[in-house]
Amino acid sequence: MTRAVESRPDSPSTPAPPSSGRFRTGRGPGGPAEVGQLLGRGLPLFALVVLFVVCAVLQPGVLTLSGLALLLSPAVPLVLASVSQMVIITLGDIDLGNGALVGLVTAVVAVYLVDRPLLAVALLVGIGALYVGQALLVQLRGIPSIIVTLGASFVWLGTGLALLPIPGGTVPAWLSGLMNLTTPETENYVLPVPMAVVFAAAIGLLAWFLLIRLPYGAVIRAVGSNPAAVRRGGWSVLRARMAGYAIAAGFAILAGIALAGQISAGDATTTANYTLLAVAAVILGGGQFSGGRAVPFGAVFGAFAISLVASMLSFLDVPSSYQSAVQGLVLVLVLAGRVLTDRGAT
């Protein structure tokens, strides 16, 4: 419902015609819609702050620089995976293979990057190309992305397991060194900011640049909200969808590289829950399943918030058997809350 209202080309709030390269510049100022949107924008940051305060109360150690770094750094691969999922959701699709893909990338990194770096790079490029191929199936054959990516998830998982049947392998020292840095530092200066924050800012900025700052980003977003307008504007929906999938592939591959560096190994199965966590992060961050709404920083904050939920559970000594239930409940709460705020906004 929302989508139709937001993206109607002749709606007064979107003055620029499709051919100008800008499809949506947001709603007009004032009014309940604006308030609802502001609330929605603030939600991920608000959730993040609340969760952080709870963590700090439970475990005051997180208020030191090293404690903060320990708390935040496990989230970096999930941040990357969430931004990847965010791009796909912006297109109006969904990627159920996201977690398996990240696992496959850790396997490729751990098996080949040290001994045969060229082969590793070639394999990663090949994986990216296959990922973009999914866009072809979705666009040309009209197959729902949910099924394409569900099928692909088994290709990723199977390939990952074939490469690395049990977790292990070796990761280049520079990579595990980089991913396990507490703060950015040079020989004579240490920036007093956790490395995870620096990574997250870079990731968010990159995604923002690609999807919002670049003129072509508007075309990619419009594929999710109004493909007909894209066509009328003279752009190829197929090419835009492929570009979106390529960006998503890039972030997912980076997620796998980052995770391999962090755990100094490859593991094809450990990331299975990334798929759902990343979807939750995107929705918490303000993304919409109907597509069209790119939320680079929302996804980043959402991923941190989701990852803090796990930390909070461990601070509270919640048994590990309850963790997936809590994840499921958080996801449902987030989605139900989103439905309510979105309803309020329109």
Next chain:
Amino acid sequence: MTAPAATGRRTTPAAWVAAHPWVWSFGAAVVAWVAISVIAGQGLLGTLSGTLGLVPFLVLTGVGQLMVITLGNGHIDLSLPNVVTLAAYVSTGIMNGGTGSTLLGFAVPFAVGLVVAAVNVGLVLGLRVPPIVATLAVGLVLQSAVLVYTTGFQASVDPGLVAFTRARVLGLSVLGLLCVLVAVAVGFVLFRTSYGRAVQAVGQNVRAARLAGIPVGRVVAACYAMSALLAALTGVLLGAFSTPNLDLGQPYLLNSIAIVVLGGSLISGGRSTVTGVWGGALFFVLLLTLLDVLGVGVALQNVVKGALIILVLVLVGADRRE
């Protein structure tokens, strides 16, 4: 249902196949069957009886998934594998090696299934959470439920039920016959009753269905309930057939969807074939057996499964382009 309209023209074989997409899955199953027999050097019948043990379970979950997928509009049941696992444990725990009540051993898992379906439907229809995420989240909660329930789990499977799942009448598996009955019953409901027509109408065009006075909510709820009940039944029987374990239901996540797709039902809903679920299940099990016989490892079997589903979708996808 989808038979070509008799407009005086003679029906060509090609047209008949196009109208009955399940033929492909049976054809593929026969090819895989013959290939296994040749490679393994067993007779055709020897191959069949040795490999088909898991087909009934696939068919039960596949038929349940089919009901939900027929609804279209993104309806899908991803909580199904977790219902299977939980039902297997709960039923085993209650029957406990034949000392507990067999009736409760079936009734409680069914009740669990109905609760799961109610939550799924509540989330999907009430809170308008997309089905894929709602059922996945419910599945996660069930996963925890299984872990909590099985902490210190001691019970063993009921020998009577084990005997039943392995029983044969005139050389035919009782379980297989039971599944034929279930499939026929579901096929009858889907194609010969007004309820089934309502399900398909919802899948084809939910707005038109609503305007036609179909109680969409009730139809949707019933489909999720069927899926959960069949998953619970699968869990009870599968738990007895092989012992319950934490990953018991997991393969049925993709497999239940896969055999629906392989059977020729539309993944977007509105056109379904129960016969195709049988064909898909037969082909699927025979294909995995063939890969086993060829010495392909479990990891690569996953790759083949995933690639096969995508391939079938690529071939079928063209039919529904507007």
